[in-house]
Amino acid sequence: xxxxxxxxxxxxxxxxxxxxxxxxxxxxxxxxxxxxxxxxxxxxxxxxxxxxxxxxxxxxxxxxxxxxxxxxxxxxxxxxxxxxxxxxxxxxxxxxxxxxxxxxxxxxxxxxxxxxxxxxxxxxxxxxxxxxxxxxxxxxxxxxxxxxxxxxxxxxxxxxxxxxxxxxxxxxxxxxxxxxxxxxxxxxxxxxxxxxxxxxxxxxxxxxxxxxxxxxxxxxxxxxxxxxxxxxxxxxxxxxxxxxxxxxxxxxxxxxxxxxxxxxxxxxxxxxxxxxxxxxxxxxxxxxxxxxxxxxxxxxxxxxxxxxxxxxxxxxxxxxxxxxxxxxxxxxxxxxxxxxxxxxxxxxxxxxxxxxxxxxxxxxxxxxxxxxxxxxxxxxxxxxxxxxxxxxxxxxxxxxxxxxxxxxxxxxxxxxxxxxxxxxxxxxxxx
Numbered sequence: 001x002x003x004x005x006x007x008x009x010x011x012x013x014x015x016x017x018x019x020x021x022x023x024x025x026x027x028x029x030x031x032x033x034x035x036x037x038x039x040x041x042x043x044x045x046x047x048x049x050x051x052x053x054x055x056x057x058x059x060x061x062x063x064x065x066x067x068x069x070x071x072x073x074x075x076x077x078x079x080x081x082x083x084x085x086x087x088x089x090x091x092x093x094x095x096x097x098x099x100x101x102x103x104x105x106x107x108x109x110x111x112x113x114x115x116x117x118x119x120x121x122x123x124x125x126x127x128x129x130x131x132x133x134x135x136x137x138x139x140x141x142x143x144x145x146x147x148x149x150x151x152x153x154x155x156x157x158x159x160x161x162x163x164x165x166x167x168x169x170x171x172x173x174x175x176x177x178x179x180x181x182x183x184x185x186x187x188x189x190x191x192x193x194x195x196x197x198x199x200x201x202x203x204x205x206x207x208x209x210x211x212x213x214x215x216x217x218x219x220x221x222x223x224x225x226x227x228x229x230x231x232x233x234x235x236x237x238x239x240x241x242x243x244x245x246x247x248x249x250x251x252x253x254x255x256x257x258x259x260x261x262x263x264x265x266x267x268x269x270x271x272x273x274x275x276x277x278x279x280x281x282x283x284x285x286x287x288x289x290x291x292x293x294x295x296x297x298x299x300x301x302x303x304x305x306x307x308x309x310x311x312x313x314x315x316x317x318x319x320x321x322x323x324x325x326x327x328x329x330x331x332x333x334x335x336x337x338x339x340x341x342x343x344x345x346x347x348x349x350x351x352x353x354x355x356x357x358x359x360x361x362x363x364x365x366x367x368x369x370x371x372x373x374x375x376x377x378x379x380x381x382x383x384x385x386x387x388x389x390x391x392x393x394x395x396x397x398x399x400x401x402x403x404x405x406x407x408x409x410x411x412x413x414x415x416x417x418x419x420x421x422x423x424x425x426x427x428x429x430x431x
Contacts, residue, residue, distance in 0.1 A: 116174065
């Protein structure tokens with residue numbers, strides 16, 4: 001009997017041992033992944049730290065130097081503004097890939113329809129019969145780092161009302177990382193949906209030369225998402241494990257061209273770099289012509305603004321972030337602006353093209369809230385410069401009947417005469 005009981009206990013002992021071994025193995029596997037995950041995080045931390053050696057791209061909270069670019073805010077308010085800006089995220093948007101998610105903060109408010117609020121924001125859709133201006137651009141137009149009322153579109157609306165007595169409904173469709181081609185896509189999307197402004201202002205330059213290869217910023221993310229849809233769930237889980245990532249196993253094949261990274265631009269010989277920059281300028285000018293064609297069909301006055309950046313005609317010793325390594329972090333920006341300046345000098349780009357890249361020349365004061373984004377003062381200077389040049393070049397004739405719908409204006413006798421005068425300036429005619 002004793003022997004039989006002993007023999008019958010062997011299966012139970014075996015199962016227990018196996019269970020203990022499996023449980024311990026699982027715990028060990030989890031601990032290994034936790035350790036490897038922590039090591040990857042540390043590596044990423046030092047990589048980011050190395051990339052920001054010297055002057056940082058931006059401050060994550062209040063720094064005394066920021067008081068100069070936020071003179072009307074307390075240190076606590078500056079910290080809150082930075083926090084709201086840093087918490088902005090983006091979501092999918094048809095045509096253009098992405099847009100800022102809706103936000104309703106003390107300083108930053110984004111409407112669910114895709115535009116950032118300006119001071120005294122008109123309702124959406126734009127009220128019939130109201131004079132309407134749409135602004136398009138990247139994060140500098142959106143106004144990363146300043147409150148809603150100090151963005152370029154908001155201040156442009158203020159300048160029109162204060163200096164010219166023009167009541168305009170301005171909508172800020174600036175979005176982070178957008179460049180000229182994406183802005184045209186968004187313009188098309190709004191036109192298709194029946195939202196037609198009287199004037200469309202496109203502010204460009206910075207992102208055209210930070211995105212020299214012409215692919216929207218979220219292209220790789222969408223590629224990875226599409227590739228992931230073809231992979232089984234177990235394989236996706238395995239790919240996400242820290243150990244798997246550390247070993248470089250089970251990675252999906254990369255479809256993006258390694259020669260199209262921002263860093264790759266620095267590695268090309270000067271002749272190749274110049275050719276890349278020339279193509280960027282050609283892309284911008286072609287996109288401008290296409291946008292003008294759209295505007296002509298919908299009776300919209302297009303205005304194209306080449307924006308200021310820290311590396312062009314600006315004394316960076318007065319800039320809070322003037323020591324940032326632009327030539328390493330944004331290698332195409334300086335030579336790209338030089339090429340665009342030469343291009344604008346050699347060939348007429350139309351009365352509707354406003355060269356604003358030099359508006360900060362000789363201004364001995366801090367103008368940027370981080371390495372590239374405008375403080376309230378530079379936003380105001382740019383908004384006023386756009387309004388003044390629009391008026392000086394008679395583009396302001398498009399504003400002659402605020403409060404009257406585009407349809408009524410187009411069908412009136414004065415408007416038909418006015419259209420003849422606007423033809424060249426609307427569609428890039430000679431200066």
